[in-house]
Amino acid sequence: MARIVKKFGGTSVADVEKIQNVARRIKKEVDAGNQVAVVVSAMAGVTNQLVKYVDDINRLHDAREYDVVVASGEQVTSGLTALALQKLGVPARSWLGWQLPVHTDGVHGKARIADIDSEEIIRRMEQGEVAVVAGFQGIGPDGRVTTLGRGGSDTSAVALAAAIKADRCDIHTDVDGVYTTDPRIVPKARKLNKITYEEMLELASLGAKVLQTRSVELAMKYNVRTQVVSSFTDEPGTLVVNEDEIVEKEIISGIAYSRDEAKITLTGVADRPGVAAGIFGPLADASINVDMIVQNVSLDGKTTDMTFTVGKTDLERALLTVEAKKKDLGYSQVTSDPKVVKVSVIGVGMRSHAGIAQTMFTALAEKGINIQVISTSEIKVSVLIAEEYLELAVRALHDAYGLSGE
Ligand code: ADP
Ligand code: ASP
Ligand code: MG
Numbered sequence: 001m002a003r004i005v006k007k008f009g010g011t012s013v014a015d016v017e018k019i020q021n022v023a024r025r026i027k028k029e030v031d032a033g034n035q036v037a038v039v040v041s042a043m044a045g046v047t048n049q050l051v052k053y054v055d056d057i058n059r060l061h062d063a064r065e066y067d068v069v070v071a072s073g074e075q076v077t078s079g080l081t082a083l084a085l086q087k088l089g090v091p092a093r094s095w096l097g098w099q100l101p102v103h104t105d106g107v108h109g110k111a112r113i114a115d116i117d118s119e120e121i122i123r124r125m126e127q128g129e130v131a132v133v134a135g136f137q138g139i140g141p142d143g144r145v146t147t148l149g150r151g152g153s154d155t156s157a158v159a160l161a162a163a164i165k166a167d168r169c170d171i172h173t174d175v176d177g178v179y180t181t182d183p184r185i186v187p188k189a190r191k192l193n194k195i196t197y198e199e200m201l202e203l204a205s206l207g208a209k210v211l212q213t214r215s216v217e218l219a220m221k222y223n224v225r226t227q228v229v230s231s232f233t234d235e236p237g238t239l240v241v242n243e244d245e246i247v248e249k250e251i252i253s254g255i256a257y258s259r260d261e262a263k264i265t266l267t268g269v270a271d272r273p274g275v276a277a278g279i280f281g282p283l284a285d286a287s288i289n290v291d292m293i294v295q296n297v298s299l300d301g302k303t304t305d306m307t308f309t310v311g312k313t314d315l316e317r318a319l320l321t322v323e324a325k326k327k328d329l330g331y332s333q334v335t336s337d338p339k340v341v342k343v344s345v346i347g348v349g350m351r352s353h354a355g356i357a358q359t360m361f362t363a364l365a366e367k368g369i370n371i372q373v374i375s376t377s378e379i380k381v382s383v384l385i386a387e388e389y390l391e392l393a394v395r396a397l398h399d400a401y402g403l404s405g406e
Contacts, residue, residue: 002167003035003125007135007157010044011174012231013077016084022231023084025172026130030090035125037164039135039157040081042073047136047150059316063108067137067147071097074134074153082132092130095121097137097145102156104138104146107287111138111146112214113155116163125164133160154215162222169219169226170237171211176230177238178203178210180403181255185394188404192253193236196243199253199346202380206344207258216240243348251349252356252401257394258342261291261384262315263372265307266322268332271298278329279306282321288314292342292375292384303332307373309384312338340372341390344382345397357381363400369393 006029008022022040029036041047050070054061078094085092100118104111121131135153140146148155154171161169178200179189195203197220204213210228219226219240229237243249269275276295283290291309298304310318315338322334350356357374360381364371369392373384385393398404 001033001035003037003164004029005037005039005157005161005164005166005169007039007153007169007171008041008081008231009153009171009173010041010047012172013040013042013081014044016080018231019077019080020084020087022081022172023088023090025231026085027088027090030128030130035128037121037125037131037133037160037166038081039133039153039160040074040077041135041153042077046073046076064142064144067108067145071134071137071145071147074136078132078134082130085130085132090130091128092132093124094132094134096134098139100133102133102138102159104140104148106140106142106146108140108144108146110149110287111140113138113148113159113218116159118160118163122164148214149212151209151212152214154212155218158215158218158222158224158226161224161226162218167225169224171215171226171228172231173210173228174231175210175228176233176235177228178208178240178254180253181394181398182208182257185257185391186398186404189398190404192238194239194241194246195253196246196348197240198243198379199348200240202344202346202377203254203256206256206346206380206382207260207342208254208256211240249349250347251353252345252347252403254346255394255397255401255403256344256346257390258344259387259390260311260313261309261340261342262312262318262336262338263307263309263340263384264315264318264322264334264336265305266329266331266334267305268303269306270330271302271304275329276306278325279322280308282325283310283318286317286321288318288321292373292382294373306331309340309342309373339387340384341387342382342384343390343393343397344380345401346380348379350379350381359400360397363396364393367392367396369396
């Protein structure tokens with residue numbers, strides 16, 4: 001007997017038929033004698049539609065009300081999944097974030113889970129009842145519904161697995177594992193049997209949607225045995241593991257991309273101490289994450305240009321924030337470009353191999369793709385490029401590093 005958490009993403013619960021398919025998969029685990037808790041996302045496309053409703057009223061919205069609206073998709077699927085299980089004769093009960101409850105901090109729109117009260121569902125699971133938990137949502141210190149950031153149901157699942165001390169957390173999705181890059185862009189991408197927590201963390205944080213970054217952090221911290229598997233087939237998936245569990249390490253494990261980027265450039269910024277703090281302090285205060293940053297050398301010793309990136313959805317607020325500081329900062333002009341994407345190459349082997357970045361720059365140059373900003377860490381190199389080159393760049397890099405494994 002094992003205790004298992006199974007999470008089903010949006011495409012896996014996209015309609016009633018698919019929910020019934022999910023229920024049959026859950027029943028199999030129950031029939032095998034296991035205790036099962038399920039976490040569900042909203043039906044595919046529903047959360048996007050809910051976000052759009054909010055934006056149509058006000059793009060600079062109140063985050064508390066945003067959460068009330070966008071959390072609703074998971075309420076529907078948790079109830080429907082419980083009903084589908086009951087129809088198959090499996091005792092099941094749905095649980096919303098406030099009911100368990102899933103306690104979070106008060107950062108509405110991207111809240112972090114603090115802890116989950118799981119005594120009651122453990123008691124019921126021990127009696128054979130399946131708990132169907134609405135993913136993506138929790139309850140903040142103010143008693144109001146919070147959401148965990150886009151893709152947050154993965155994090156709900158891993159956090160629940162840690163809380164109930166599950167033997168395993170299965171993340172069921174529309175692909176049968178983690179690939180060397182998004183198989184929708186490179187159909188010959190190769191499935192990885194295992195990937196290290198560290199590499200998965202980079203892949204996720206650099207845009208590979210297959211797992212939300214925070215879910216990987218939690219899996220690593222609480223040692224949750226997490227695997228990515230299909231909702232539709234029984235193919236073995238990808239297990240996320242410690243580095244010492246991988247015998248043959250690859251130099252490059254994958255390529256990720258993110259469309260959620262926007263570039264802001266301030267020209268004629270005074271070249272003196274304190275200017276960077278003056279720009280990025282107010283952005284941090286407004287909870288806007290700044291990612292890549294480049295500052296040009298100043299030719300005249302007096303002024304310089306500063307370019308940085310923020311998430312597309314933060315662009316409007318970021319511009320308002322720097323414009324409000326124009327007097328103090330004394331820059332001459334601000335320009336922005338939302339038509340940019342970030343492409344990154346990831347691999348623990350970079351620590352011990354030289355020339356990885358060069359391969360990337362050459363491959364992009366050969367396709368005539370201009371690099372606008374570069375940033376690196378110990379195990380990744382990222383570049384910012386124009387959005388029309390995204391697919392071309394990902395394919396060229398996948399080939400350049402020989403990732404197809406043919
Ligand atoms: P779900 O709704 O099940 O949470 P997501 O759309 O959030 O599913 O994540 C799965 C998607 O992630 C896949 O359909 C695939 O297009 C995308 N993806 C991006 N990078 C990768 C990768 N390296 N491996 C597998 N899938 C990836
Ligand atoms: N439904 C939410 C979203 O689309 C959460 C998730 O799917 O993980 O972001
Ligand atoms: Mg997802």
